Amino acid sequence: MQxxxxxxxxxxxxxxxxxxxxxxxxxxxxxxxxxIKGGLIGLLIGLLPALVLLYIYGAERGIKAIAFITPFITFTTGLIIGLVKAKRDWK
Ligand SMILES: [Zn+2]
Structure with a gap:
């Protein structure tokens, strides 16, 4: 068929x-x-080690920065992966 x-x-x-x-x-x-879905998954993945770090070492200055940056990075990574994945399903 054409x-x-x-x-x-x-x-x-x-x-x-x-x-x-x-x-x-x-x-x-x-x-x-x-x-957004990928970003949220990334955020959850990043929050876990951040919370563990805070729990073990307490809210020291360096730990606080890491605990703040880690979920941010994983969120961004998840966001990009989610966007690329959804875009790839497109074609
Ligand atoms: Zn056609």
Whole structure:
């Protein structure tokens, strides 16, 4: 079967053309949602060692900085991974 719109080969049992509609499967909102989800997971992952550090060493100046920066870094990493992952599902 051939798509009437783009002329590319489409599986006979396909309801819609994957070449035409494939890019619209994931919207910007989905990508943002994926990023937020990844960021939150990263935040949780980063908070755990930060809390453990605070618990073991107390809120000393250096520990406080690490406990603050670690979840921030993991949040950012998770956010990027989530965005890239959601974007990759797009295509
Ligand atoms: Zn098409």
């Amino acid at each position: 798509c009437a719109k783009c002329g590319l080969e489409v599986p006979a049992d396909a309801i819609y053309c994957p070449h035409c509609t494939g890019e619209r499967k994931t919207t910007d909102r989905d990508v943002i949602r994926g990023g």
